[in-house]
Amino acid sequence: MECMQNNRKTETKSSTKPITKPHSIVRLLMLMRPHMGKISLSLLCVLLVNAAQLIKPYILKVVIDDFLINHAEQRGFYSIASMGILYFLIVVMGGLLSITQANLINRASQEIMKDLRNRVFRTIQYLPLSYLDKTSSGRLITRATNDVEAISEMYTDVIINLFKDIFLLVGIIYTMLALNIRLALISFSIVPLMFLLVFLLKKKIRENFRRMKSLIGRINGFMAENISGMKIIQIFRGEKEKLDEFLKLNGEYFKTTLFQVRMNSILRPAAEIFQNLAVAILLWYGMGKIRDHTLEIGILYAFTTYIKQFFAPISNLAESYTTIQSALVSADRIFELLDQESLLEDLDKGISMDRIEGNIEFKNVWFAYNGDDWVLKDISFKLEKGQMAAFVGETGAGKTTIISLINGFYKIQKGQILIDGIDINKIKKRDLRRNIAVVLQDVFLFSGDIKKNITLNEEMSDEHVIRALEAACASDFVSGFPGGIYEPVMERGSTFSAGQRQLLSFARAIAHNPSVFVLDEATANIDTQTEQLIQKAIENITRGRTTLVIAHRLSTVRNADKIIVIDDGRIVETGTHDELMRLGGYYRKMIDEGRRQVERTDFQMAFN
């Protein structure tokens, strides 16, 4: 922790210096600190389980050497039967310990994962839009789900198994050396070979497995696309071409699976081969020693068992190695996201404003998303409480940018935005945004029910929701559903039409009773009847509220107190509809161009 704080200090001192964060593996280990109690207990269990594992062949050795070969007299505890019972008790104890261990480590690692997932999610919530814009949503979703899962594998499987396997290897080696040094050394002669083969094969298998996974992913994607487009394929008789493409993909996949089979058919029998090899060597060496009674048969037999135990931990270690590698890639990506801490928005910093009146002023505002690439140039305008401003201009002129600046989604580079006379940078973001309702072109609906989409997570009574729906002209179609305001909403509201989604988002805005309303009028084709409802709803919302709207309809523009015409990031004209028409500038030209098509057909009609 200390060193992280130090890092943050240096970061604030000089942002140009590259900051050396501790390696991801260190940070992953640091996450374990709050759970050290459980983890150490679990490690202790592992140690004991391993000890039990190692004692088992030794008991067998005692039985063989003492009783079966040397015919020692069985007295009291020193008997085959009590050895058997001892063996059983050791297994039972080992079993109980390994149950305890598995549950302890699982609890700890689940808690670590939970914290990590929560941290990732929290970070995403408070990241500014300027950051989120640049990051694909798919990537962020992967961080909170798959990446965390990849790390979880490391905690549950690797960390504990790593200790288990290393302890076990050390334990076996120690026991073998203690029993008979020369025999042990001879047995070890094949170990390097075992390591080499297993690591080499596992690496190849893993690489191939990654290829297999990516191919099956591509087959999946191909299927998805072609099933959705099957009608088109059939109409265009593209079946043969698409089949060829599929066969190529499927054939490539088949090749990787064959490689997998081949590699496994070498690896799987390897354990037995090494075991037989070691046993052969042991027998060959032990033969002479047994003849002159310098070696007991029981030891030789115990060794054949120990050799067998060797293979599993080595194989696991090779597996762990690759798991760690992929976990580290995920860890790097997660920490990179978590390190954006300095960017995070603090919703509660600044002047608290319970109710905003709605006086808005832009003072020489300059804004760029990147560097000097100015999107807004020297924008100034003023809106009194309750007024409505319509922004007009071509796509890309900067209209959307202006409305995103009002609720502090982006920081402006030059100038000032004042709300009720206060710089918005100084206002608590929570208060600012609570008072401003935004309705965007493509409405986002959450899965759940209609009420939840209106209230979001706020406490609101059913009556309040119904009143909001009425004001938004949405109550007619909502009350037509069997569930009313509790009618389920599918993912992204796919069961509603574009117009209905629009009306619901108006209701959402009204229910939160904002003092400022920001609207990006939809351009999508909406049937005439719904269009009228939308008009009515807009009138209802804007009444008594300061409104900023990116207008696409003549009626909206006509109702505006102020039309602000934007071209290439600058305000070129400001005024009411009549004033601007009289002016005969950019706005007039635009209106005329839009009309030409209509007039042409009107002319035709008259002519006919």
Added chain:
Amino acid sequence: MGKRIIVNFLKKHTFSYIVGIAFMLLTSYIQSRYPKVLGETIDILSMENFDGNLVIKNIIIILLLAVGTFITTFIWRNTVIANARNLECHLREMLYKHFQKLSPEYYNKNKTGDLIAYAINDISAVRQTFGPATAMTINGIVTCVIAIYSMAQAGSWHLTLIALLPIPLIVVFMLKIGKLIQKRFRRVQECFAAVSGRVNENINGIRVIKAYTQEDSEIENFQALNDNMVEANVSMVRVSSLLSPAIDISFSISFVLNLIIGGNMVLSGSISLGDFTAFNGYLTMILNPVTSIGRVINILERGMASLKRLDEVFNTRPQIRDGEKAISKKIEGDIVIHGLSFAYPGTETKALEDISIKIPKGHTVGIVGRTGSGKSTIANLLLKLYNVERGKVFIDGIDINDYSLEALRNAFGYVPQDNFLFSASIKDNITFFKPGYSDSEIENAAKNSCIYDSIISFPDGFDTILGERGVNLSGGQKQRISIARAIIRDPAILILDDSLSAVDTITETKILENFRRIRKGKTTIIIAHRLSAVESADEIIVMEKGRICERGTHEELLAKGGVYYGMYAEQSEDRNQKLYKTYH
């Protein structure tokens, strides 16, 4: 069908299966020799002044057993397991071929996700059944039989039965606990899906969340899901951690019984020390097959369920097939629809009623009407996406049901409402992956669809990749590429199904002008919502509730002052409302 595919596959690969299974048996046999040889060696060693040559002979046998195991395992894995992989790919290929034949109706009824699951998960489950599960079953049975027999040889039947006493216990316990683990594991997966789903939705809706400052409550809700997931995981591990210790403990009972009883048998001289160790060896050999019984049963169950699902898919007969006469004459483009009524399969209401239209070769016909009035249904039927009664639809005087599908659909160029493009290059999308179009043909198609300029403004031009991993086009651009895709084939009949809706009016005019030139002497059907698209058609058909309510030229229909006139007036007002449609 699905079963027959598998049977045929097995027949075709009988030889390699026989070889594989033979080597599998051989592997089990070779492996089962090892404890015996080791036991013998120990017996030799425990004699005073043993014969060293005998030991060396046994050492060589042990080495040979190792080599033998390796070779035989390599062979059976590369036949049986490789065949299962082959079967997987073969099944997937057959399934995809089958998918290509199924009609739109099928795809309307089934979710894409489910169909993909057939091709990936179900086929993989079948593969596991015919590969690893079969191998484990055969291997397990053979190993157990040989091991038990050898145990009886080494010790006695008496000892063997006593030692095997705990085995049924293990099996029952395993099956019981296995079910419980599976149940809890499903819950873990559900929780994971819930967490992923929430993250997904949250990130996609982040703008709304931020605008309404819902960050804190979102975090709270997420934490609740997260807690559930931890609980689910902990409760699963609480059960699953029992499995392997419980097996170890039960098995150690067998082992201890052998230790005590067998040990005393050695002392009493009824068996040798070598027999005793061999017995131990065989006991360990049984452990593996026994502990995997649960897993094998699980795989077999899933495999059978998947096979049943696949069978259902394979048994679905394509609704649309070649006509009986399978005429494959080149189509000129003379269309006659005569008293056609139609209801979509599974519905009662008629989508079309008593439709009669004559479109002589070379004519352009416009079809207009409100959503759901039956405009697109006419296109669907001409393309034979659904079956039509005989004697209702004729092309070049021949009943549409008499053509081969290939000949019929080759005659059409179709621009759909939902402009579906593939995530491939623009060029491949326009040529529909078919070779044989020259660059200038492709360019011309693009120019006539007024999309050429947009395409060459991309850095990669016609090689630009579309879709998620490539460029995302606007709706209007997509529509124009679908138009290029249809006109490059210079079809006898071109159908535009409301395909100019996202194109601005100026570009629309240009495209229609191009059509007049390139579609001269060829049949064109324009289905539209916006009337400007059909104004210059030879005949305009106005649809209402599945019937033709008006027909005539633009001027005739306006003069009539009916439904068409009403639509026209409404749309003019809309056009007045929308200021700068041209800018989008």
